[in-house]
Each structure stands twice: as C-alpha cells, then as structure tokens.
Amino acid sequence: xxxxxxxxxxxxxxxxxxxxxxxxxxxxxxxxxxxxxxxxxxxxxxxxxxxxxxxxxxxxxxxxxxxxxxxxxxxxxxxxxxxxxxxxxxxxxxxxxxxxxxxxxxxxxxxxxxxxxxxxxxxxxxxxxxxxxxxxxxxxxxxxxxxxxxxxxxxxxxxxxxxxxxxxx
Numbered sequence: 001x002x003x004x005x006x007x008x009x010x011x012x013x014x015x016x017x018x019x020x021x022x023x024x025x026x027x028x029x030x031x032x033x034x035x036x037x038x039x040x041x042x043x044x045x046x047x048x049x050x051x052x053x054x055x056x057x058x059x060x061x062x063x064x065x066x067x068x069x070x071x072x073x074x075x076x077x078x079x080x081x082x083x084x085x086x087x088x089x090x091x092x093x094x095x096x097x098x099x100x101x102x103x104x105x106x107x108x109x110x111x112x113x114x115x116x117x118x119x120x121x122x123x124x125x126x127x128x129x130x131x132x133x134x135x136x137x138x139x140x141x142x143x144x145x146x147x148x149x150x151x152x153x154x155x156x157x158x159x160x161x162x163x164x165x166x167x168x169x
Contacts, residue, residue, distance in 0.1 A: 001025075001081035004037075004044035004073060006055060008062070014099040014124065014141060015166075016066025019059040023047075023075040023082060028103035032132035034143065038073040052085055060092040067097035067123070076102045079114040086121045097123040103130070106150050106161060124164065125150040140166045 002024035010020045025041035026033075037043060045051075059068055068089060075082045086098055098121060102109065106127045109115045119125060126142050127150055134144035141149060154162035 001047050001078040002042060002044040003047040003051070004035075008058060009065075010069070012141075013069040013071060013101070014067065014097070016097075017064050018099070019055070019062070019065055019068045020071055021055070021068065021075075022071045023073050023078050025077045026072050026074040026103065027077060028074060028129050030103060030130040030132075032135070033130055035072070041073075041077075043073070047081070047085075052088075056085070056088055056092065059089065059096075065096060067099065070098070070100040070122075072101060074103050075100055076104055076109060076115045076118060079112075079118040083114070083118045083121060086118065090121060099124045099126070101126045103128065106148070106155070119152065120156070122152050125152055 003021060004024040005022035007020040010018050013020045022038060024038055024043040026039045029039060059065060070082060089098070100118070100122045102125060104115070104127060106125055109119045126147055128147040131144045131146050134146045136145050139145065149164040149166065151162045151164050
C-alpha cells in the first residue's frame with residue numbers, strides 16, 4: 001500500500017482536530033474528483049512498516065487530536081492493509097475516533113469481508129461516489145449531496161443506516 005499524503009493536523013476531514021492519511025489508489029474515477037492524482041496505486045510513497053509506526057506514534061502521542069481520518073484515493077481498495085494499521089491505532093488510543101472516506105456505498109462495503117472489517121473499525125464513514133451534478137459546498141465534510149455521513153456504531157446497532165446530521169458549516 002502507498003500513502004499519497006499525510007496531514008498531522010486538520011479540521012476539514014471530520015469533527016475536531018484530526019490526523020489525515022491519504023491512501024493511494026481508487027478505481028471509482030469520479031468525474032470532478034478533487035484528487036485524481038491519488039487514483040494510481042503507485043502514487044505517493046510506500047507506507048513502510050517504519051513509516052506506519054512513526055505516524056502511529058505521532059498520532060497516539062498527540063494530546064489534542066480527536067482522531068484520524070482515512071482519505072484517498074479510496075482506503076477501502078486497500079482495506080486489509082488499512083485494517084492492520086487502524087487496529088494498532090485503536091489498541092493504542094481507543095478513546096479517539098476513526099473516520100473514513102469511500103466511493104463505495106456502505107451497503108457495498110459490508111458485503112466484502114475485507115472491506116467490512118475496516119468499516120467495523122470506523123466510527124464514521126463518508127460514503128458514495130462524488131457526483132459533480134450533486135456538488136454542494138455548504139455540506140460539512142463531503143462534496144456532493146448523495147454522500148452520507150454514516151454513524152457506523154448506530155447503524156450496526158439498529159440494522160438500518162443511521163446518518164449524522166451536522167447541518168451546514
């Protein structure tokens with residue numbers, strides 16, 4: 001797996017202060033995507049074990065972080081590798097949240113065992129492909145109206161999709 005980018009502190013990819021990992025590789029190829037350079041699975045640099053541990057140490061020791069966010073590309077195309085890193089993060093900091101962006105619909109994610117394993121480790125998943133005709137810059141944490149902020153724990157508990165409603169920023 002390659003890492004296309006890493007932002008140690010951001011307020012744009014989820015609530016609170018978050019560390020953001022941009023995972024290389026996406027096959028959705030949404031027209032109008034803000035980061036088409038991240039589509040290649042070879043983009044960025046290899047996310048070596050050493051780099052994974054360095055970032056893990058940084059985010060687990062950061063006293064002001066509210067959590068981490070996985071972006072892309074699409075992290076669910078590298079679900080198994082992401083799952084291993086997120087499990088380590090969860091073990092070290094169970095008090096922090098995990099958000100993830102994906103072009104898959106949540107219903108698609110949970111039908112694939114590797115993707116479902118990563119989804120279950122997340123608190124919030126922003127799902128759905130970016131649709132330029134649905135673009136709405138007033139929506140928090142997403143680019144088009146079709147995308148949902150899925151509350152994963154509440155969705156698992158109820159058996160139905162439960163979305164977060166944060167209102168306009």
